[in-house]
Amino acid sequence: MSEPVWKHDTVLLQEAVEALNVQQAGVYVDGTYGRGGHSALILEKLGVGGRLVVIDKDPVAVSHARGLYQHDPRVFVWHGSFRDFPLALAEAGVNGKIQGLLLDLGVSSPQLDDAARGFSFMREGQLDMRMDMSSGESAAQWLARAGETEIADVLWRYGEERFSRQIAREIVRDRMQHRLETTLQLANLIAGVVRKREPGKHPATRSFQAIRIKVNQELDDVEECLHKSVGSLAPGGRLAVISFHSLEDRIVKHFLRDVSTPPRLPKGLPVMQETIQPPMKTLGKSVRPSAVEVEANARARSAIMRVGERT
């Protein structure tokens, strides 16, 4: 696969790596390698005895990491979903607990900028949207077979699209005449339905987000990974998650709240409520990029990071 020329500006670079509190001999997982901005800074702080397991669903990201780190014995590169990170750790030969897990969610700039990946409603390309093009169903395949109600539900649930029903109806009507195969075909169809535009937002923004989340099972991956992190982090180990929309952030926020709250015990048990420690604690407040970062990188605008620590 040829090396793409597009680059990715890492969001909350210093903040996220600081949040991990990298120990020289620690074991870390970067579950969303992308183009490796966070991984590179983690490696700067990691000593010779440390390990970094990098994961990405995207074969292009994985070959970037393999090319860069083939001679670094600290790095193990794994192709797959971060929801299976314990499997990656086992394959890397890591038996114990880890000191940190980082997730920088969503898509990378190279994925958005490469029209052929089908993520962008601004660029003509095949309607694919899979982070892992080697498996699963593309957006075009899903839109060709899903029922009208299913499409409407996805647009509403994952895109909070007010015109979900009308868009779904139009997709189903349209596909009876010809195949819906390209990004601009879909974007134009949506633009024809969504009459009242939100200022500064393309009418297809919400639908593209929703279909991308559905095709890549993004929210299920996050839920599962977060729950597995509790069993994998060593005491003092850190979990840092950067989200880019409210659906992801809500999952992270609720997860951290739930694992940081001591379980309520029935009255009368011979154990003091105060002695029951929850498995994690939330560290500080949520972190947003500085005005300087947002000025330099518009994609950072909606980022929010939350950090937890294993107790």
Ligand SMILES: C[S@@+](CC[C@H](N)C(=O)[O-])C[C@H]1O[C@@H](n2cnc3c(N)ncnc32)[C@H](O)[C@@H]1O
């Ligand atoms: C925002 S980018 C990460 C950028 C990276 N931190 C950097 O500095 O270059 C998100 C990356 O995570 C990957 N990704 C998203 N969801 C994933 C999942 N469930 N499992 C593995 N990789 C995932 C995407 O393919 C993409 O490459």
